[in-house]
Amino acid sequence: MGRTGQGPQAGKNALWVLAGHAVVLGVCIAGIFTQSDTVPDGQCEGPGSSCPPSPRGSAFLALIFFGAPALTISLVVCLVTVAIVAAVRDGPTAGTNIRARHIGSR
Numbered sequence: 001m002g003r004t005g006q007g008p009q010a011g012k013n014a015l016w017v018l019a020g021h022a023v024v025l026g027v028c029i030a031g032i033f034t035q036s037d038t039v040p041d042g043q044c045e046g047p048g049s050s051c052p053p054s055p056r057g058s059a060f061l062a063l064i065f066f067g068a069p070a071l072t073i074s075l076v077v078c079l080v081t082v083a084i085v086a087a088v089r090d091g092p093t094a095g096t097n098i099r100a101r102h103i104g105s106r
Contacts, residue, residue, distance in 0.1 A: 010086030017078045021071060028067055032059045 035056040044051040053061065 010082060010090075013082045013086070014079055017075070017082060021075045021078075025071060028063050032056055032063060035059050 033056070035054070035058075037054050037056045039051055039054050052058075
């Protein structure tokens, strides 16, 4: 028979995964704000020259195009893993009403 009482533990594990990903996102956003918002001198001079984005703009673009998709995929994989582990650990009786099983066995 499957172990009971594991359901809340799976929820706590999912919250820890979500909190860990939120911390990583917070560190990335804080890293963006530590970058300079100005372009170094000499990079926007001359006719026909295009200005590159500032270091802060480059970091923001990297977060949007690379960091956010990677973090989203990582979050989904981790949450699916937590759900699979919880389902395997709880066994086929997961999600059944524990009280109803005890009442029926009397």
